[in-house]
Amino acid sequence: EAGVVQSPRYKIIEKKQPVAFWCNPISGHNTLYWYRQNLGQGPELLIRYENEEAVDDSQLPKDRFSAERLKGVDSTLKIQPAELGDSAVYLCASSLDFGQPRGHNEQFFGPGTRLTVL
Amino acid sequence: AQSVAQPEDQVNVAEGNPLTVKCTYSVSGNPYLFWYVQYPNRGLQFLLKYITGDNLVKGSYGFEAEFNKSQTSFHLKKPSALVSDSALYFCAVRDIYNAGNNRKLIWGLGTSLAVNP
Numbered sequence: 331e332a333g334v335v336q337s338p339r340y341k342i343i344e345k346k347q348p349v350a351f352w353c354n355p356i357s358g359h360n361t362l363y364w365y366r367q368n369l370g371q372g373p374e375l376l377i378r379y380e381n382e383e384a385v386d387d388s389q390l391p392k393d394r395f396s397a398e399r400l401k402g403v404d405s406t407l408k409i410q411p412a413e414l415g416d417s418a419v420y421l422c423a424s425s426l427d428f429g430q431p432r433g434h435n436e437q438f439f440g441p442g443t444r445l446t447v448l
Numbered sequence: 449a450q451s452v453a454q455p456e457d458q459v460n461v462a463e464g465n466p467l468t469v470k471c472t473y474s475v476s477g478n479p480y481l482f483w484y485v486q487y488p489n490r491g492l493q494f495l496l497k498y499i500t501g502d503n504l505v506k507g508s509y510g511f512e513a514e515f516n517k518s519q520t521s522f523h524l525k526k527p528s529a530l531v532s533d534s535a536l537y538f539c540a541v542r543d544i545y546n547a548g549n550n551r552k553l554i555w556g557l558g559t560s561l562a563v564n565p
Contacts, residue, residue, distance in 0.1 A: 334491075370558070371557060371558065372538055372555035372556055372557050372558050373492070373538075373555055374555075375552055375553070378552065386552055421491060421492065423492075434480050434497075434499045436482060436494040436497055437492075437494070437553070438494065439484075439491040439492040439493070440491055441490065441491045442491050
């Protein structure tokens with residue numbers, strides 16, 4: 331079974347440029363997460379989707395970040411314009427959430443995209 | 449408010465010795481607890497979880513963790529450490545009865561484990 335796929339693996343851009351990250355979750359997983367991880371720190375949730383609905387985007391800086399998961403499968407995270415402080419690893423994860431209470435299944439992570447903003 | 453603490457930034461052990469990576473949590477209800485591992489330049493991998501039932505949970509690569517409700521802890525353990533266990537370990541918790549945004553997974557800051565040959 332293929333894992334979570336992310337592209338690109340690395341991206342170097344100049345500040346004020348746009349950048350986009352793509353994620354294809356594990357087949358059949360209904361929940362998709364985008365995280366940002368700074369060096370030596372834990373993941374910080376940016377947005378969580380259940381199918382195509384963004385159910386938690388409270389930590390997404392909406393002035394410059396946007397995300398979509400149009401058909402409830404793959405997803406794109408965009409930053410426009412990028413700032414120096416956006417340099418980090420952007421992780422995508424997916425899980426299969428069902429039943430009540432929910433959230434008991436583990437998340438599967440992709441390899442991440444390392445973004446460097448110069 | 450939900451929170452999780454990993455009190456040690458770094459743990460050093462000799463190969464072959466037992467290892468413990470500590471985690472304590474705070475939730476208003478009952479917790480789901482998880483351990484993840486991150487090897488250098490790789491994504492996070494699930495190790496084990498406590499949902500309900502037996503307090504001792506066994507996971508991947510010979511790791512286990514014990515849920516202690518009275519001490520609100522979920523320490524990760526392994527009887528005999530390997531050099532290849534050197535990595536960053538993250539504990540995470542979710543309050544199972546919170547809905548909506550409060551259902552997010554709360555992550556610890558991570559503990560760097562170094563196993564010396």
